[in-house]
Amino acid sequence: MCGIAGYISTQDGAEYRRHVVERMCARMVHRGPDDSGLVSLGEVTLGMRRLAIFDPAHGRQPMTTPDGRWHLVFNGAIYNFRALRAELASSHDFRTDCDTEVLLAAIARWGRDALPRLRGMFAFAAWDNRERTLLLARDSFGIKPLYFHANASGELLFASELNALLASGRTPCEIDPQSVNDYLSWLSVPAPRTIYRDIQSLRPGDCALWRDGQLTITAYDRALDIFTPDPAITVAATREEFLTGLRAQLEDTVRAHVVADVPVGAFLSGGLDSTA
Numbered sequence: 001m002c003g004i005a006g007y008i009s010t011q012d013g014a015e016y017r018r019h020v021v022e023r024m025c026a027r028m029v030h031r032g033p034d035d036s037g038l039v040s041l042g043e044v045t046l047g048m049r050r051l052a053i054f055d056p057a058h059g060r061q062p063m064t065t066p067d068g069r070w071h072l073v074f075n076g077a078i079y080n081f082r083a084l085r086a087e088l089a090s091s092h093d094f095r096t097d098c099d100t101e102v103l104l105a106a107i108a109r110w111g112r113d114a115l116p117r118l119r120g121m122f123a124f125a126a127w128d129n130r131e132r133t134l135l136l137a138r139d140s141f142g143i144k145p146l147y148f149h150a151n152a153s154g155e156l157l158f159a160s161e162l163n164a165l166l167a168s169g170r171t172p173c174e175i176d177p178q179s180v181n182d183y184l185s186w187l188s189v190p191a192p193r194t195i196y197r198d199i200q201s202l203r204p205g206d207c208a209l210w211r212d213g214q215l216t217i218t219a220y221d222r223a224l225d226i227f228t229p230d231p232a233i234t235v236a237a238t239r240e241e242f243l244t245g246l247r248a249q250l251e252d253t254v255r256a257h258v259v260a261d262v263p264v265g266a267f268l269s270g271g272l273d274s275t276a
Helices: 014-026 081-088 099-117 162-167 177-186 223-227 239-257
Strands: 003-008 035-041 044-050 070-078 120-128 133-138 147-150 156-159 206-211 214-219
Touching: 003 014, 003 070, 003 120, 014 035, 014 044, 014 156, 014 162, 035 070, 044 070, 044 120, 070 099, 081 099, 099 120, 099 133, 099 206, 147 162, 156 162
Parallel strands: none
Antiparallel strands: 003 044, 003 156, 035 044, 070 120, 120 133, 133 206, 147 156, 206 214
16 A cells, blocks of 8 residues: 655646645655655656555656656556566566556556556556646556545646645645535445545546646546456356356456565455455
């Protein structure tokens, strides 16, 4: 678990933005106790708190492409990063063994089209220093959170936690009555709304592009699409075939999740899903 934050403003200077992002990151130390980083580039400042899982010694963020065009802050894990790394090896000279650099290389090569290729849980912000654009994205199941505030002046603030945005001192904190009603009814506030009127949650499977003060949000994936019947999928003819296929899927996903350069563990409740 890491924490990312950022602030775009064409009106406030780099020093002021740096202080704002430092306050946001300080509120998320519990998310990333191992390291911190911050960079200012023109109108944007990016920051992060890191929990080191892959290549702890070399995976510092924000991470930058060798040509200085792309800058990335990233929270999560890309489970298929080794397969993507092999695919990208011909166009990128990798300097680390972490999934962050693979994600960065994928964005540099494919842009937004990299998103459907990712298998994992993630929320990230990628700044294109040539086009002066920021790409925000969240995984299709919404495992990793990402909140943002955009105003009429073209400013954008984002962070992994609501409290971090409030710590910026730049976001209104007026309670949204509809969100209160939703919480009392359903014990949750469905995205894109949050408990605060002027702070939104990026929906699972959405990406947002900031360009020239405008924020455009689009969907790149909807997890429920996987439940649409696919004629290419063979239906199990027997109970034994079903159980064999299910076990293979479970083993594949567990194998993907336990890849790390530090010791890993599992919390098992003893219920049906944990004991499967």
